[in-house]
Amino acid sequence: xxxxxxxxxxxxxxxxxxxxxxxxxxxxxxxxxxxxxxxxxxxxxxxxxxxxxxxxxxxxxxxxxxxxxxxxxxxxxxxxxxxxxxxxxxxxxxxxxxxxxxxxxxxxxxxxxxxxxxxxxxxxxxxxxxxxxxxxxxxxxxxxxxxxxxxxxxxxxxxxxxxxxxxxxxxxxxxxxxxxxxxxxxxxxxxxxxxxxxxxxxxxxxxxxxxxxxxxxxxxxxxxxxxxxxxxxxxxxxxxxxxxxxxxxxxxxxxxxxxxxxxxxxxxxxxxxxxx
Amino acid sequence: xxxxxxxxxxxxxxxxxxxxxxxxxxxxxxxxxxxxxxxxxxxxxxxxxxxxxxxxxxxxxxxxxxxxxxxxxxxxxxxxxxxxxxxxxxxxxxxxxxxxxxxxxxxxxxxxxxxxxxxxxxxxxxxxxxxxxxxxxxxxxxxxxxxxxxxxxxxxxxxxxxxxxxxxxxxxxxxxxxxxxxxxxxxxxxxxxxxxxxxxxxxxxxxxxxxxxxxxxxxxxxxxxxxxxxxxxxxxxxxxxxxxxxxxxxxxxxxxxxxxxxxxxxxxxxxxxxxxxxxxxxxxxxxxxxxxxxxxxxxxxxxxxxxxxxxxxxxxxxxxxxxxxxxxxxxxxx
Numbered sequence: 001x002x003x004x005x006x007x008x009x010x011x012x013x014x015x016x017x018x019x020x021x022x023x024x025x026x027x028x029x030x031x032x033x034x035x036x037x038x039x040x041x042x043x044x045x046x047x048x049x050x051x052x053x054x055x056x057x058x059x060x061x062x063x064x065x066x067x068x069x070x071x072x073x074x075x076x077x078x079x080x081x082x083x084x085x086x087x088x089x090x091x092x093x094x095x096x097x098x099x100x101x102x103x104x105x106x107x108x109x110x111x112x113x114x115x116x117x118x119x120x121x122x123x124x125x126x127x128x129x130x131x132x133x134x135x136x137x138x139x140x141x142x143x144x145x146x147x148x149x150x151x152x153x154x155x156x157x158x159x160x161x162x163x164x165x166x167x168x169x170x171x172x173x174x175x176x177x178x179x180x181x182x183x184x185x186x187x188x189x190x191x192x193x194x195x196x197x198x199x200x201x202x203x204x205x206x207x208x209x210x211x212x213x214x215x216x217x218x219x220x221x222x223x224x225x226x227x228x229x230x231x232x233x234x235x236x237x238x239x240x241x242x243x244x245x246x247x248x249x250x251x252x253x254x255x256x257x258x259x260x261x262x263x264x265x266x267x268x269x270x271x272x273x274x275x276x
Numbered sequence: 277x278x279x280x281x282x283x284x285x286x287x288x289x290x291x292x293x294x295x296x297x298x299x300x301x302x303x304x305x306x307x308x309x310x311x312x313x314x315x316x317x318x319x320x321x322x323x324x325x326x327x328x329x330x331x332x333x334x335x336x337x338x339x340x341x342x343x344x345x346x347x348x349x350x351x352x353x354x355x356x357x358x359x360x361x362x363x364x365x366x367x368x369x370x371x372x373x374x375x376x377x378x379x380x381x382x383x384x385x386x387x388x389x390x391x392x393x394x395x396x397x398x399x400x401x402x403x404x405x406x407x408x409x410x411x412x413x414x415x416x417x418x419x420x421x422x423x424x425x426x427x428x429x430x431x432x433x434x435x436x437x438x439x440x441x442x443x444x445x446x447x448x449x450x451x452x453x454x455x456x457x458x459x460x461x462x463x464x465x466x467x468x469x470x471x472x473x474x475x476x477x478x479x480x481x482x483x484x485x486x487x488x489x490x491x492x493x494x495x496x497x498x499x500x501x502x503x504x505x506x507x508x509x510x511x512x513x514x515x516x517x518x519x520x521x522x523x524x525x526x527x528x529x530x531x532x533x534x535x536x537x538x539x540x541x542x543x544x545x546x547x548x549x550x551x552x553x554x555x556x557x558x559x560x561x562x563x564x565x566x567x568x569x570x571x572x573x574x575x576x577x578x579x580x581x582x583x584x585x586x587x588x589x590x591x592x593x594x595x596x597x598x599x600x601x602x603x604x605x606x607x608x609x610x
Contacts, residue, residue, distance in 0.1 A: 178378035192364065
């Protein structure tokens, strides 16, 4: 028997959902609000929520002091490049694990995921040295490669899960129809997996965009993305809260907007297979 | 041309031997049906021929050429799957055209062949739909269309009708038979349904646990089953098996007699029993007779107008010329 949903219960759950949503969103909201305050109001106690002198001054200062567009461009190149490269490597890998599994496939998947359990700082030193040797320090290509490798386990896992949902008989049919391996992946598997691939790309782009450890440690003036841009405003001395908030707002705005427009795709992608 | 020869072909999955070495020849233009209970290896055998599974040992020849190591795409065979396996993101037109596109045929030729196949299969009005918008029967036709446009050396069907409802199944059975008569291309058809096997095949291959139990025309198998398994598997309802003194009287360990070869009457005949369940099909009636002292149940086919009630005592007359005799190994005694 279906559970009766009374208007009262519905109103209650709706209110609860909004409350939780607001709670999660609050830090971001606070950052955005702070970015419109003066430095003095930013640290006022008790804090001022909405009734302060709204000002755009911080954005002006931030724009004057540092070249936002250059950081933004670096972020786009690094997040986009590492995602694209990751997908190119992961699609064939996930294909082979999903459709021609061996006895060790599960172990390989687990082993790949286990690299995510390692604290990143544990391999900072060797990677730093390799970067120096290869001249990759503070280059976008270096970061693209590192972020691709870091997120690769997640991309492979996600794609593997999506591919497993595709009936193997359809790929066999393609093989019988004379498709080479390349044709099979290009014309049959990929189009069928588009929703899965799209949400994988989206999630990976967001992860790469927000990645701070490697982007901060391996860049200086040239290849720094928006994470470096924000970090340059955090300082142990002086009043920088409002400006830091303005910088943060500018840094998260693109990904927030992207996420907003693609939320349907993202939710569908993340729950794919679980609720079908 | 599509003569297919298997020489000592075997298949194991790990330690499990699914198909022990077997030999089989399917002549060009023949309609061969692999039939057997589920798990008998008939689908595996088909997939070995298709190249979707690698053989563990032996040689597969297609038109005399060794195709054992040839990938499925290059064997020149077309396959129709149980699930139809249509490409859900392509229209019917693109589904049918896919193998031609893979073969890099010129567009004009592709269009011509797709139109031809669509006409044959009554799909012309559906060419721009996607598989999701089609009924089961139509999807099946698209799958067949995708197979015939290539003009393959042979067609492989893997239980293609088992997802269709009964009425549609009979219709598609006729259509596939019709197609075979017209194209005269080799067809290998896998099914667990002996009615499909009997009605469609030129040659039936009965399989059990990977072994070929018998190969022959439908009537060969019906008239002279080589052993008890084939005798019991081919024919519906099943053949009656009788052991004991009655079998000994015929000089056999077991005798078999089909329901259609036993006459039933109220007062005449050497065997007697009590009517249990009667199944009235209209044209025929099947009586399940108990207490005969021969076997637990003897099934008898009678005309639709014959009526006995549950519990009636009846007498049975087997046709002596239709009694099949089997020895202690279950093999037919000639």
